[in-house]
Amino acid sequence: MVVGKKSAYEESRQKRLEENKRRMEELNLNKLAKSLHTPKPPPMKKVKPKLPLDLSSVRRSNRVADLPPRSYKEVAVLEGTGKPRSYQRRDLLNRVYAGDEERQYAVQRAEDLQSSLDQDVPSFIKPMLQSHVTGGFWLGLPSHFCKTHLPNRDTTMNLVDENDEVSETKYLALKTGLSGGWRGFAIDHELVDGDALVFQLTEPTSFKVYIIRVNEPADSSN
Numbered sequence: 331m332v333v334g335k336k337s338a339y340e341e342s343r344q345k346r347l348e349e350n351k352r353r354m355e356e357l358n359l360n361k362l363a364k365s366l367h368t369p370k371p372p373p374m375k376k377v378k379p380k381l382p383l384d385l386s387s388v389r390r391s392n393r394v395a396d397l398p399p400r401s402y403k404e405v406a407v408l409e410g411t412g413k414p415r416s417y418q419r420r421d422l423l424n425r426v427y428a429g430d431e432e433r434q435y436a437v438q439r440a441e442d443l444q445s446s447l448d449q450d451v452p453s454f455i456k457p458m459l460q461s462h463v464t465g466g467f468w469l470g471l472p473s474h475f476c477k478t479h480l481p482n483r484d485t486t487m488n489l490v491d492e493n494d495e496v497s498e499t500k501y502l503a504l505k506t507g508l509s510g511g512w513r514g515f516a517i518d519h520e521l522v523d524g525d526a527l528v529f530q531l532t533e534p535t536s537f538k539v540y541i542i543r544v545n546e547p548a549d550s551s552n
Contacts, residue, residue, distance in 0.1 A: 428524025428544045433457060436544040440526035443540055452479045453530040458544075463521045467513035471529075476506040479531055488536040489515050501535075 428436075440455045447453055454475050456462075462469050471480075480487075480501065487501040487508065497518070499511030521527075524544030529537045 432544050433524045436524055436526040436542050440528050440542045444528050447530055451530055456527045458521055458523055458525040460523050463516045469512050470507040473506050485535055490538050
């Protein structure tokens with residue numbers, strides 16, 4: 331009698347299990363359960379975009395924090411005022427090159443002018459090139475003249491134009507040429523390629539400068 335009850339119970343239990351399995355398959359619960367156990371990939375880490383470096387906000391030392399930013403732009407000082415004067419860089423695309431005949435004619439006129447000066451006062455002629463009046467603004471002087479008549483050390487040379495206006499320049503003895511200050515003189519006097527200048531050493535550190543314009547006729551020159 332007991333054995334019969336157990337068999338009926340097992341049979342009933344087996345039927346319930348099969349029924350439950352069938353229902354789960356119909357509901358697709360097995361697949362749903364597997365998907366719940368599938369590990370999800372970790373979330374992507376958000377990266378903040380890098381901002382461009384603002385050099386103006388770079389921390390400065392306490393010693394110079396209150397000082398205005400330094401400027402390295404080349405300036406010259408106006409005579410007698412102490413005020414700085416800034417020179418604009420010339421547009422190198424607008425350079426005007428002198429022709430050979432024009433250049434030679436300017437030199438001939440400079441020679442005529444030189445011959446009319448006091449021959450006891452040393453002088454020389456310097457034709458202008460692009461490197462003298464644009465870009466580099468360096469003026470090399472005749473080496474023999476420098477070694478014979480100019481100081482053997484760096485010094486300030488005054489350039490006195492035909493209106494007796496004085497411009498200070500830096501003479502470099504080792505390089506035998508004019509550096510600082512020559513740029514201002516060239517720009518102020520609108521020198522161009524082909525002009526011929528006569529330098530007359532009126533004092534040990536002072537030149538009288540006569541300008542022969544390449545683009546002017548002979549009767550227009552001073």
